[in-house]
Amino acid sequence: METITKTNRRDFLKLGLTATGGLVLGFHWSNTSASGLEVFNGASVPAGEINFNSFLSISPDDVITIFSPNPELGQNIKTSFPMIVAEELDADWKKVKVVQAALDTKRFERQLTGGSGAIPHSWERLRKAGATARHMLIEAAAKRWNTSSGSLTASNGYVIHSDGRKLTYGELATEASAIPVPTEVKLKDKKDFKLIGQAIHNVDNLEMITGKPLYGLDFYREGMLHAMIQRPASFGMKIKSVDAAAAKAMPGIVDVVTFKNNVAVVGKSTWEVNKARKVLKVEYEKEGNIESTSDHDRLFKELLDKPEATVRRKDGDVEAAFKSAATVIKREYQCPFLSHAPMEPMNFFAHVRADGVELVGPSQTPDRARMATATLLGVAPEKITLELTRLGGGFGRRLQADYALEAAELSSIIKAPVKVTWTREDDMMGGSYRPAVRYRFEAALDAKGNLIGYKLRGVGINAGNSTREDNFPSGAVENLLIDSIDHQSPITTGAWRAPITNFLAFAEQAFLDEVAVAAKKDPVQFRLDLLDKAKQSPAGAIKYDIDRMKGVINLAAEKSGWGKKKNLAQGFSVYFSHRSYVAQVAEVEMVKSKPVLKKIYAAADCGIVVNMSGAKQQVMGGIVDGLGHALYSQVTFKDGAVEQRNFNNYRLIRFNEVPDVEVHFVDNGIDPTGLGEPALPPTGGAVANAIFKATGKRVYNQPFTLQEEMKGVKLGEKM
C-alpha cells in the first residue's frame, strides 16, 4: 500500500544551503559553544564553522549526514533512526554519516529517551524526511536533464535516468535545495523496504571498541574543575553542620561549597576530590521520616488489609463472584527497591557564565534538565545549551535532572566550569529507586474452573499507581476489582526500565500460572481461552490488542515446543507493555536435584523490526536485565540509609549466569511499536513458572535467590 502523506511544516521550516553548499532540510542553526574541546568528540564542529541541525544534509561531495536527535543509551536509536531516513531517501548506507544532535526543541519533537516511544513517535516523520529529500533530488535531476521526473528513479544514492545516465545525490544536492519542499510526499510500499529489517551494525561500534571519548564522564576541558558531592547518607536527614577545614587543606582542593543538602568538594582532579571528601566532617539531623525495610514490610501488610484504596478499575460484581466461587486463590508477591545502576555513574558538566549556561552530559530528558536549570538559576532557557553525550546506560535514572542541576548550581556558585562525578557509592545511595511494591491477587473459579472473579491490590512506597489496571486479564473477567494504595516516603523513587510492569508482570504471570493449575488447564491454553473470551464477550474496556497478544503466545509456544519436551520443565509468560507484546518460555532442567535455567525463548511483536541486529539484542538484553534483577538484586534500607553500596553487595547478573536465549519476531507489517522495554517484564514470570514446574515450589518474592524456598539454588550458574 502506498501512503500519501502531508509534510509536517514543523520539520521542514527552512530549506537552505550549508556553508559548503548542499541540501539541508530543517533549521539552520549555528552552534555557539563548540570551541576548545580537548578530549570529547561529540557532535561539535570547530569554532567558526556553521553547524546545521536537522534530520538530514547532503554535501556536494556526497556525504549524507543524518542527525539523530534522541539520547542514545544502548537502545540503538542512533542507528535505527537514520536507517528510517535513509530507507525513504534510497541512500547508500555506506555514505551515511550519523551525527548526534544537541538539544534543540525548535527542530525536534520529543527529544528524549523513555517509554519505548521514540520509533513509534518518529516513524512517519523520519520517513517523510527521507522521502521529501528524495523527491527534491529527482526533481532537480529532471530539471538538469530537461525531462519529466516520471522517467527517473532513485536508488542507492543515485538518481537514474531511463536511458541509463545517473547522478549522485551529492552532485544534485545544491540544485535540489532550490526545489520547493513538497507538501505531499509518497512513502514507500513497505514490501519495497531495502534497509529496514536488515541487521545493520551500531554506527558507533568503531568508536566504542577503540575507547574514543563518547560519554559524559569522558568530557574534559582545559581549566575545568572536578567535583564530588557529599549527600546525606540517610533519606529523611538534613545537614546540621559542616567542618570542611581538613578537606580544604588537602592537595589539589580549590574549594568546599555547601548548598541545599550538598557539600561539594571542588578540585583539580577526580582522585584528589575523592580523597578530600573522605575527611569532610558533616553532621546531619532529622528532617523527615527515617524508614527501614522492616518498616516497609510491616506497612505493606497493613495497607493490603485497609478497607479504603484508590479504585483503578471495577467491572461487574466482584464480591458476589467470590461468594459463589468453588475455589478461591489468594497470593501475595513482593519486590524490593532497585538501583538503576547504569555502568556510567551520574555526571554532568556545567559552565555558568554571565551570558549563558553550557551543559554537557548524559541525559534521557535533556529538555527537562535545561528547563529545570533555567528555573533554578533564573536564566532564560534560550541562553542554555545542552550537548548530549552518549549515555553509559540509563534505565530511567537519567530521566531525572538532579545531577545536571547540581552541576549547574555548583558552577553558578564557584563561577567556573565544573564536572560533577558521582562515585558508584553515590549512585547506589543517592538514587531514585525502582519503588518497592507488594501485591495481593485473588481469583475466584467456578466449579468448572472458569475464572469468574479477579482482584488485585498494589501497595507501594512512592510508587504512584502500582497497578496497570487495563492490562490483561482485565477485559477477560466479568467481575474484577483493581485498586492501589501508595505510601509517601522520603526515599526518592523514579521510573525504572518498564516502570511498574518490571515487577507487576512477574506477579501477574506467576499468579495466572497458579490459577491455571488450580483450574486444571494448560497455562498457555488458559491464557488463549481468556483472550478468546475477551474477544467474544469483552468485560469492560479492552486496551490491548487481543490478536497481537495471541500472536506472540502462539509463536512462543510453537518455537519452544511447548509441552512437548520430556526432560525440561517449561514456564510460560506473556506481557503487553508500552505498545508491544512479548511472550517467553523458560526452560529449567533438574541437575543433581537442583533447578538449572537452560534457555529462554522469546516471541516479540513490536510491529516492523527496523534493525534486526539491534532489535534482537534489545530483546536478549531485556531478558538478561529482567532475569538478573529477578534473581539477584535488591536495595534495602536501615534507618533511612541504603545498605548496598557497590557491586560487591548489590548483585548484578554476570557472564556465566545467563541461559541461552532465542528470539523470534512476529512479522505483521504494522508500524513499529517500540522495543526498549517490553522484553523485560515477562522474564521473571516465565522463570518462576518453570521453577515451579521443575520443583513444585512457588517463589513469590524477589530477588528469587534470597528467598527461603530457593535456598542453596544457583539457578543461573552452569553446572
Next chain:
Amino acid sequence: MAAYSINVNGESRNVDVASDTPLLWVLRDSLGLVGTKYGCGIAQCGACTVHVNGTAVRSCSLPVSAVGSSKITTIEGLSKDGSHPVQQAWMEVDVPQCGYCQAGQIMSAAALLSKTPSPNDQQIETAMNGNICRCGTYHRVKEAIVLASNKLK
C-alpha cells in the same frame, strides 16, 4: 605529589600525582586516555580493565606507585585503528549496546586469548565473570570471543 614515569601503550609518560592515585585516574585525568572507564572503583565491574605486562588488571585498584616499570596497555593501545582480532570480532558480532563496559570486556577477552588462544567455555567464563554488562550483551560477548579465537587460529 610525586613524579612517576610509567610505560603506557609503548610510550614513557611522566605524571605528577599522589602515590595512591589509581592508575585509572592517572590514565583518565592526567593522560587523557578515557577509553578506560570508571564503573565501581573496587574491582567489581571490570570497566577499568587494562593489561599490565599482558595480564588483565583492574586499573581502579592499582595505585600508580605500584606500576613501576610494568608495561601498561589500554584500549587505545590494543590497536591504533580497531584492527586487533578481538576488536574486529566485536564489530562483526555487533556486540555493544550502550558500550560503556565494552573496552573493559575487550581487554579481558584479549588478555584471555593471548594466553589461551582456544579457550573452552569454562575458561571464557572465568576470564569474563569479572566484567559486568548492565545492558546484558553477554551472549554476544561470548560469540565474539569464539569468533576472535577462530580468527587467531
